[in-house]
Amino acid sequence: xxxxxxxxxxxxxxxxxxxxxxxxxxxxxxxxxxxxxxxxxxxxxxxxxxxxxxxxxxxxxxxxxxxxxxxxxxxxxxxxxxxxxxxxxxxxxxxxxxxxxxxxxxxxxxxxxxxxxxxxxxxxxxxxxxxxxxxxxxxxxxxxxxxxxxxxxxxxxxxxxxxxxxxxxxxxxxxxxxxxxxxxxxxxxxxxxxxxxxxxxxxxxxxxxxxxxxxxxxxxxxxxxxxxxxxxxxxxxxxxxxxxxxxxxxxxxxxxxxxxxxxxxxxxxxxxxxxxxxxxxxxxxxxxxxxxxxxxxxxxxxxxxxxxxxxxxxxxxxxxxxxxxxxxxxxxxxxxxxxxxxxxxxxxxxxxxxxxxxxxxxxxxxxxxxxxxxxxxxxxxxxxxxxxxxxxxxxxxxxxxxxxxxxxxxxxx
Numbered sequence: 033x034x035x036x037x038x039x040x041x042x043x044x045x046x047x048x049x050x051x052x053x054x055x056x057x058x059x060x061x062x063x064x065x066x067x068x069x070x071x072x073x074x075x076x077x078x079x080x081x082x083x084x085x086x087x088x089x090x091x092x093x094x095x096x097x098x099x100x101x102x103x104x105x106x107x108x109x110x111x112x113x114x115x116x117x118x119x120x121x122x123x124x125x126x127x128x129x130x131x132x133x134x135x136x137x138x139x140x141x142x143x144x145x146x147x148x149x150x151x152x153x154x155x156x157x158x159x160x161x162x163x164x165x166x167x168x169x170x171x172x173x174x175x176x177x178x179x180x181x182x183x184x185x186x187x188x189x190x191x192x193x194x195x196x197x198x199x200x201x202x203x204x205x206x207x208x209x210x211x212x213x214x215x216x217x218x219x220x221x222x223x224x225x226x227x228x229x230x231x232x233x234x235x236x237x238x239x240x241x242x243x244x245x246x247x248x249x250x251x252x253x254x255x256x257x258x259x260x261x262x263x264x265x266x267x268x269x270x271x272x273x274x275x276x277x278x279x280x281x282x283x284x285x286x287x288x289x290x291x292x293x294x295x296x297x298x299x300x301x302x303x304x305x306x307x308x309x310x311x312x313x314x315x316x317x318x319x320x321x322x323x324x325x326x327x328x329x330x331x332x333x334x335x336x337x338x339x340x341x342x343x344x345x346x347x348x349x350x351x352x353x354x355x356x357x358x359x360x361x362x363x364x365x366x367x368x369x370x371x372x373x374x375x376x377x378x379x380x381x382x383x384x385x386x387x388x389x390x391x392x393x394x395x396x397x398x399x400x401x402x403x404x405x406x407x408x409x410x411x412x413x414x415x416x417x418x419x420x421x422x423x424x425x426x427x428x429x430x431x432x433x434x435x436x437x438x439x440x441x442x443x444x445x
Contacts, residue, residue, distance in 0.1 A: 035061045035295075035327040038314050040302050040354055041341065043068025044432060045417030046333030047285035048113065049439035054292035056443070061295045061325055063302045063316055067282060068339060069418070069431075074270035075244070075277020076134075077110065077124065077146035077436065081429035084129045090430065095422040097434045100397060101441040103128075106433060109440030114146065120284045121252065125152055128433075133157055135164075135241065137173055137271045139181025143429055148277060150251050153239055154267035161190035161237040164269070168197045170207050172272045173243035194236050199224040212245040213276045216254045226261045233262055244268040244276045251280065304330065304355045304413075311355070311413045329412045331442055332357075332393075332401075336418040342391060348372050350391055352419065357401050357409060360394040360421045361387065385424045392421030399442050414442045 039050045042064035050062045080087045091106070093099040098106060107128045117124045124146040126132060131143040133156040141156060154162075166175035175193045183191055198207075200215065215221045233240070246268055247254040255266055270277060290296060300316035300323075311330045316323050334341030334354050342359060344350050350359040350371050361371060371377065377388035393401045399414045416438035418425065425431040 035059045035325065037061070037329050037331065038063060038325055038327040039331045039333055040064070040304070040314060041068060041333035041335060041339075041417070042066075042282075042286070042296070042298065043333060043335055043339065043417060043435065044070055044073075044281070044285075045435035045439045046331070047282065047289060048109075048436055049331050049333060049416060049443055050294050050296075051116065051285050051289040051292065052112070052439065052443040054289050054294040059293070060289070061297070061327065062289065063300065063314060063325070064296075064298050065301055065340070066298070068335060070278040070282040071275055072273040073275055073278040073432070074142075074144070075148060075275055075279075075281055076144035076151070076270075077113065077126075077432040078143065078429045079106070079110070079128055079131075079145040079433035081131075081143050081427075083131075087129060090423075090428065093422070097420050097423055097438055098430070100395065100399065101437045105441050105444075106437040108444070109436040110146065110433070112440065113436050116288055117281075117284060120288065122280060122284055123149055125149065133187075135178060135182060135269055137178060137243070137269055139178035139185075141185065141187070145433070148251070148268075148280070150244070150246050150255050150266075150268045150277070152267065153265040154241055154269065156187050158239075159188060160239050161192075162188055162239040162241060163192040163194045163237045164241045165243075166193055166195045167243065167245075168195060170198070170212070170243065172209060173269070175241075178241075178269070190237065192237060194232065194240065196229055196232060199228055208274070209243065209245050209271060209276050210248070210274055210279070213248045213251075216245060217247040217250045219257065222254060222257050226258060230262060233264060236264070238263070239265045239267070241267050241269050243271045246276075248276060248279060248283070302334075302354055304332075306355060306410045306413070309409075309411055311410045314354075329414070330410075331439075332413060332415045332419060333417050333439070334419055336392060337388065339418065341419045344371075344374065344377070344388070346374070348374060352393060355410075355413070357393055358403055359391055360404075361391055385427050389424040389426065390422055392423075393419055394421050399438055416442055 036058040039062045090098040091103045126146040164175035300318040417435045
């Protein structure tokens with residue numbers, strides 16, 4: 033069976049590209065070995081740490097993905113993503129050029145451009161008193177730790193910790209966020225929670241942060257139910273993986289893709305073949321059973337080091353894992369093979385910018401991978417997301433912006 037488009041990878045960029053193409057009537061196949069980084073992310077859309085001048089600086093850089101796609105493409109991508117989320121009754125709040133300031137699970141602060149409604153009341157730009165809930169028996173979030181760090185920053189005048197219990201939590205092992213999220217999807221369970229929490233919250237601040245557990249499928253319903261009965265505002269704080277807010281975005285995009293006719297195959301190891309300046313096929317290996325798929329166009333959304341899209345060998349060689357495309361560094365020498373000792377890839381200061389963060393594929397203005405001479409390697413192959421060179425996504429806070437923006441660029445032209 034031939035397709036109009038094959039997308040390799042189902043992180044945020046792969047799913048978004050597939051959903052956009054399927055919405056345009058394209059016959060799309062999405063191949064992926066695993067779920068990508070949505071399940072470990074915060075479930076927000078981070079475009080840049082800082083303000084509009086910081087973003088403007090990145091969009092003027094010729095080597096940065098933002099510079100390749102341009103500021104208008106980025107804005108259009110984010111706006112359309114908001115529209116899709118709203119259509120699935122999971123609205124995201126925010127706009128490009130402005131950031132929310134949110135608490136993390138350890139009490140530091142982070143910037144996010146788009147956030148779900150379940151996190152909205154946690155905006156630290158608001159100065160009302162707040163409390164964080166310490167859930168008894170849930171070890172993936174410590175409210176006392178978070179509050180102690182937030183107090184040092186003096187962002188909110190009155191900060192408290194409230195110790196709360198949950199009914200019917202798993203007793204045979206530690207509870208995971210997904211366990212509790214499934215429980216909060218159920219109205220009967222929420223009624224038990226309300227009865228248990230109401231006496232404890234009578235004299236508490238009216239803005240209360242909890243770990244991100246407010247349901248996988250009915251989070252807004254759960255939030256509204258609890259708030260109306262308890263007379264408070266609740267907000268979620270992203271915690272250790274698996275990320276419930278990230279899983280919501282994954283499920284939303286997967287469902288949108290499939291609802292518009294897209295085909296999704298997860299599990300196989302995928303490789304691709306290039307002949308005569310074109311990708312001719314993508315092969316899926318499922319435990320030794322190999323099947324070949326063909327399409328007019330291909331999108332590589334395999335991720336970076338974190339997701340196995342880029343592999344670093346012990347001898348210093350760095351390679352892209354699907355088509356064996358040449359990897360570039362952000363240093364003046366550009367393409368190198370090998371990339372020197374692995375010790376050169378990192379900075380001695382852990383929280384500083386690390387050279388390896390900017391390793392990736394160099395691309396032309398249409399996001400087609402190029403070689404060291406600037407020649408397009410395959411005219412029908414495009415690369416999006418974290419496999420691209422030139423961005424330090426962690427320090428810039430640009431990961432999701434790059435994912436959405438580059439996917440939109442390829443599909444919309």
